Amino acid sequence: SDSRIVQARAAWSGRDSKKDWRVKLTIPKxxxxxxEFFNNNxxxxxxxxxxxxxxxxxxxxxxxxxANYNALAQTHSNYPFQAYQNSQVDQINIIGEFPVQNQQDAKHWVATIKFLRTITKMFFGQSDFRGNPxxxxxxxxxxxxxxxxxxVIVNTFNVELRSGIDYISTIQANTPYKQLTGPDAGFFMSDEGDSATWAPSLSNISVLVTPVYSRETIKDFSLQKFARGELSKEQGIGFI
Structure with missing residues (x-):
């Protein structure tokens, strides 16, 4: 039997999208x-x-x-009947560590927090698509x-900013850095004076999501195709 041990390592980029099995939350293609979110941002x-x-x-x-059932009590019986009500996929809790080892990793961390803050807010005020959830x-x-x-919809997310660890400064713009001297030796800032953001070298980010399917989508559900793993391919939507 094949009992190879695969070494895991943090990978922020460089994966082939066809083979990328990392856990991710993305805007639908x-x-x-x-x-709106990524153009010139x-x-x-x-x-x-x-x-x-x-x-x-x-x-x-x-x-x-x-799978939810209602117990129907029977007179003079030791065992109630179980009447099926419905099935559902409950909320999914995702908890993972985010290591930050350099300024490039810090950019990813800052972008991740901004993304989570963005997708948990409705379109409001002067937003395009205002009024949408x-x-x-x-x-x-x-x-x-x-x-x-x-x-899925995102219900909540939590980020841990720990004490007693290093924080790495970064700026999101692709402007050159200069190394500081004196009391600030070892730190960097933009030559243009852009304000830096500090990312923890290690943090936990947890996200609570709920699967949600439209009425039109569930009309095409087939248990036989679901069991064979064919349903998601045909619909382009992942049924679980």
Whole structure:
């Protein structure tokens, strides 16, 4: 038997998208929000290739599927009947570490936080598409038959800013850095004086999501095709 051990390492970029099994939350392909969020946006530029965020290390995920029944009590009986009500996929909690080892990693970390803050807000005030709720994202990870373009809404996210660790400064614009001297030796700032953002060298980011399917999508559900793994390919939507 093949019992090879595969070494895991943090990888922010450089993956072939066809073989990328990292856990990620992305804007659906073809959505106008790809342009609205990422076009000429220096803050989210590090996420432009994936059009969303990903966990560079394998996260912990808690997934629960439920089949709900109503107990029907019978007179003079030890065992109630179970009347089926419905099935559902409950909320999915994703918790993972984000290591930051250099300024390029720090750019990704800052972009990830900005992305999560953005997709948990509605279109309001002077926004285009104002009045619309926060966007539906696609959850992917671990390959075709685990999570592949599963439509989800983000309920909450948490980020941990620890004490007692190093923080790395970065700027999102691609402007040259200069190394500081004197009391600030070892730090960098932009030659143009851009304000820096500081990212922790290690943090936890947890995201709570809920799968959501439109009425039109669930009309085409087939349990036989679902069992054979064919449904997601035909619909382009990941059923779990």
């Amino acid at each position: 073809g959505s106008p929000l790809e342009y 220096k803050v989210l530029a590090p996420l432009d290739d994936t059009k969303g965020m990903f966990w560079p290390l394998t996260p912990s995920m808690v997934i629960q599927h439920s 926060p966007p539906v994202l696609h959850l992917s990870g671990y390959g075709e038959h685990m999570f592949e373009r599963v439509p």
